[in-house]
């Protein structure tokens with residue numbers, strides 16, 4: 001795999017010469033980087049996905065028929081403050097997705113250009129960084145789906161074809177518990193391959209693999225919790241923190257075990273997947 005060398009490394013990523021990148025021979029265009037995130041980097045993206053990204057104006061799957069408006073408006077806040085174990089369980093398992101940027105309408109399966117919310121600049125920079133590093137310099141992150149998978153949940157086989165632009169790759173970041181990921185082909189006739197997506201793994205579906213069937217049949221308990229493994233990268237050197245689009249306060253806070261505890265509880269039995277797409281051919 002050709003990795004672009006002269007790029008400034010964002011905070012929360014391991015140095016590029018340590019990345020383990022793979023391609024799968026039977027699935028041209030499918031790329032995997034095995035956990036390029038530092039422990040603190042993983043914690044940052046987990047906290048963003050739980051605390052911040054589900055907040056309005058982003059859209060969540062929780063609906064007014066089943067939940068009061070204050071839960072829909074701040075799911076994490078409600079979950080965090082809940083003391084009743086039954087309600088905690090219900091809240092934790094009810095959250096399945098949140099959408100950012102251009103919002104995919106799950107009923108019509110089309111992107112609605114009339115509903116557009118700001119794409120988070122930290123997620124924009126991270127995705128552009130991976131895109132540049134892997135040889136997709138024109139990639140524009142325009143939509144994200146954060147998928148939440150409590151253990152026992154799954155995602156059935158599908159292709160992601162609602163985007164107008166099928167040439168742009170799709171980037172997927174996994175955190176927390178391990179997924180069995182099935183990657184198939186353009187037709188359901190051909191056998192899929194199974195791989196593990198563990199915490200920190202980056203999967204790219206580009207070229208031929210962009211429109212292939214895929215599924216998450218099972219979430220498994222992970223053997224390790226790399227979001228807590230500070231021994232593997234004890235000293236994080238920060239480059240130019242002034243130019244980062246990341247929330248540096250949060251990056252500090254996730255180091256504090258008391259602050260981190262509720263997030264740790266969530267990822268101890270759930271998986272989070274951040275799925276990034278370019279919807280249109282240019283910046284709309």
Ligand SMILES: O=C(O)CCC(=O)C(=O)O
Pocket residue numbers: 145147155160172174179181197214216273275
């Ligand atoms: O959870 C995953 O790894 C895949 C999610 C996915 O396929 C999607 O959001 O379309």
Ligand SMILES: [Fe+2]
Pocket residue numbers: 158159160214
């Ligand atoms: Fe998908």
